[in-house]
Amino acid sequence: MAFGSAESGPRRAMTDINVTPLVDVMLVLLIIFMVTAPLIQSGVKVDLPRASAQQMEHQEEKLVLTITRDRRLFLGNTEIPPADLEKKLSSNARIQKEKELYLHADRSLPYGQVVEIMAVARRAGVESLGMITEPDRELRRP
Amino acid sequence: MNLAFLLAVMLAAVDRPVIDLSGGRIQPLPLAIAKPLGSQETGTAIEAVLAQDFERSGLFRLLDPASFLAPPDEGMTGIDYSKWVTVGAQALIKASCDASPDVNCEMRLYDVARGQELLHGTYTAPRPALRLAAHRFGDDVVRFFTREPGVFQTRIAWVRESETGKQVMVSDWDGFGVQPLTGASINLLPSWSPDGRMIAFTSFREGGGAHLYTVDVASRQVRSLIGLGDFSTGASYSPDGSRLLFSASQNDNTDVYVAQADGSGARRITEARGIDISASWSPDGKRVAFVSERAGTPQIYTMAADGSDVRRITFQGNYNQEPAWSPKGDLIAFSGRDEHRVFDLYTVAVDTGKVTRLTQNQGTNEKPAWAPNGRYLLFSSTRSGKRQVWMSQPDGSNQRQVTSEKTGAADPAWGPLPGK
Numbered sequence: 369m370a371f372g373s374a375e376s377g378p379r380r381a382m383t384d385i386n387v388t389p390l391v392d393v394m395l396v397l398l399i400i401f402m403v404t405a406p407l408i409q410s411g412v413k414v415d416l417p418r419a420s421a422q423q424m425e426h427q428e429e430k431l432v433l434t435i436t437r438d439r440r441l442f443l444g445n446t447e448i449p450p451a452d453l454e455k456k457l458s459s460n461a462r463i464q465k466e467k468e469l470y471l472h473a474d475r476s477l478p479y480g481q482v483v484e485i486m487a488v489a490r491r492a493g494v495e496s497l498g499m500i501t502e503p504d505r506e507l508r509r510p
Numbered sequence: 511m512n513l514a515f516l517l518a519v520m521l522a523a524v525d526r527p528v529i530d531l532s533g534g535r536i537q538p539l540p541l542a543i544a545k546p547l548g549s550q551e552t553g554t555a556i557e558a559v560l561a562q563d564f565e566r567s568g569l570f571r572l573l574d575p576a577s578f579l580a581p582p583d584e585g586m587t588g589i590d591y592s593k594w595v596t597v598g599a600q601a602l603i604k605a606s607c608d609a610s611p612d613v614n615c616e617m618r619l620y621d622v623a624r625g626q627e628l629l630h631g632t633y634t635a636p637r638p639a640l641r642l643a644a645h646r647f648g649d650d651v652v653r654f655f656t657r658e659p660g661v662f663q664t665r666i667a668w669v670r671e672s673e674t675g676k677q678v679m680v681s682d683w684d685g686f687g688v689q690p691l692t693g694a695s696i697n698l699l700p701s702w703s704p705d706g707r708m709i710a711f712t713s714f715r716e717g718g719g720a721h722l723y724t725v726d727v728a729s730r731q732v733r734s735l736i737g738l739g740d741f742s743t744g745a746s747y748s749p750d751g752s753r754l755l756f757s758a759s760q761n762d763n764t765d766v767y768v769a770q771a772d773g774s775g776a777r778r779i780t781e782a783r784g785i786d787i788s789a790s791w792s793p794d795g796k797r798v799a800f801v802s803e804r805a806g807t808p809q810i811y812t813m814a815a816d817g818s819d820v821r822r823i824t825f826q827g828n829y830n831q832e833p834a835w836s837p838k839g840d841l842i843a844f845s846g847r848d849e850h851r852v853f854d855l856y857t858v859a860v861d862t863g864k865v866t867r868l869t870q871n872q873g874t875n876e877k878p879a880w881a882p883n884g885r886y887l888l889f890s891s892t893r894s895g896k897r898q899v900w901m902s903q904p905d906g907s908n909q910r911q912v913t914s915e916k917t918g919a920a921d922p923a924w925g926p927l928p929g930k
Contacts, residue, residue, distance in 0.1 A: 461598030
């Protein structure tokens with residue numbers, strides 16, 4: 369046995385390098401590289417609100433609900449009738465598991481409209497709602 | 511450990527989706543079954559059987575069709591996989607059946623995340639065998655993901671209990687397609703031959719005590735097998751089908767015997783005073799698990815198939831019975847009476863003696879019987895009123911009712927895998 373000889377034998381210098389942590393780190397790095405997925409994709413064009421908040425890193429493809437300028441709804445890249453929204457969200461296995469939805473809404477939409485959608489999402493089981501915004505490039509300083 | 515080897519293993523694992531059966535608890539794979547194309551009547555019936563198989567297997571989590579985003583007429587090619595990713599599917603099944611009176615369906619399995627087709631086949635069957643066609647594709651899907659044979663095409667035997675008697679029945683693994691094999695005298699303890707053609711059982715059909723018989727599953731022809739001593743009971747075919755274990759009572763002493771499969775050459779292999787009974791083969795046919803009360807209370811023992819090298823396996827409780835050795839050889843399932851004087855199911859690890867409880871506070875649970883792939887157990891339970899046959903996974907999870915007999919069902923035995 370290479371281990372556990374502290375009390376039984378004389379003290380010796382350990383000459384072997386323990387490679388297990390090294391292998392672990394290498395594997396984690398490998399997984400990260402392999403799992404690097406495309407950023408949020410969306411074929412639907414919307415003019416995003418600008419915000420100077422911290423940008424979030426997207427590790428994987430998140431579930432995105434898009435609201436266009438003319439108030440059409442898209443879950444992923446699929447248009448859904450507004451009447452079906454709650455049913456489609458509450459039966460969605462990813463929402464029920466991840467409890468997470470990203471809102472990708474046009475900046476010209478009235479506040480009330482967006483809040484209404486958020487309420488539907490909350491009823492359908494979404495606990496954490498992300499707002500997708502475009503980072504404000506000309507950040508104004510006071 | 512070699513890093514290149516690890517890398518190869520990981521790349522192989524990434525190559526296609528798998529359901530990992532090696533760990534304790536199985537992580538079910540999220541699976542979508544799309545609305546069938548072609549004949550809706552046949553397709554819907556096929557998909558209903560598939561959905562039930564997958565659900566019962568515990569290997570898959572079926573997604574709610576109400577969440578689907580793909581158009582219902584989306585074909586078998588040109589699939590927009592992103593619509594299936596959005597609803598959380600990892601695998602997708604599509605069926606297209608033609609409108610002929612017989613079953614003629616094209617079935618495909620897709621890997622949603624990688625956007626590729628995994629399986630593709632045409633499944634045909636005469637109309638009455640529609641369920642079997644669905645079971646066949648289901649087994650192909652299970653084999654693809656787990657690299658192990660599935661049990662959807664297997665059959666099970668059990669005993670219908672009524673006031674007029676007990677009748678040996680066979681059905682599909684899911685309890686459909688019930689057929690009687692014997693009359694309704696008192697018939698008990700069915701045991702499949704490894705080729706699935708014969709079932710040995712214990713019967714009082716000729717009066718004057720219990721004797722052993724066989725019934726041909728296809729022709730239902732019953733033959734006398736063994737009538738030794740005052741009674742002979744509990745026949746069990748060896749895994750290679752060449753020998754039989756059974757118990758017989760002679761001179762007021764019940765012992766375990768072994769005989770040739772045709773009933774000839776019976777030889778006693780236990781010698782203890784008191785009852786030795788309920789013998790079950792180890793999967794390699796070299797050892798035997800049985801119940802003995804040589805230590806005062808009924809307990810599970812194992813011994814070599816010639817009766818030597820007897821070892822006691824259970825030490826807890828004062829009434830342990832009905833051992834069933836798992837097909838992998840590591841566990842023996844049994845029923846034991848607990849402090850509330852109710853029988854429940856347990857498994858004991860043959861090597862370590864570690865006991866795991868599978869059922870609790872759900873009626874009386876008895877007579878465990880393993881699936882041929884070792885992934886499930888059948889047993890009888892009174893939890894839903896009358897005694898019925900139930901199934902579960904070997905850790906006690908995923909318990910589901912199999913039979914729904916008005917007057918009750920018991921004594922299950924799981925038939926072999928198809929093609930064996």
